[in-house]
Amino acid sequence: MENFIEVHTISDLGDNGMSLGLYCLSCQRWKEIIPNEWLSSGKPNFDYVDQKFKCEDCGKPPEKQVRWKPIKEQVRFRGLSPTEAKMRSK
Ligand SMILES: [Zn+2]
Secondary structure: OOOOOOOOOOOHHHOOEEEEEEEEEEOOOOEEEHHHHHOOOOOOOEOOOOOOOOOOOOOOEEEEEEEEHHHHHHHHOOOOOOHHHHHHOO
């Protein structure tokens, strides 16, 4: 697989224009790791694969999802306005 990019650290994510999304199933909340913010705080070789992330609210380990674009940009393409999304979840 020639196109496969190995991404293990936060700087790898940043190099490839990616970010890391953390999703807590219990709280149904997204948190996003922005590579540039981590790089500027001096953790470029931080291995996110081994990292035990915790949900800030419930302390459970969230799902990790590598994203090609920041979450905010992706949400815009989903076709549901925030109001519609709310109605559906009821
Ligand atoms: Zn949670």
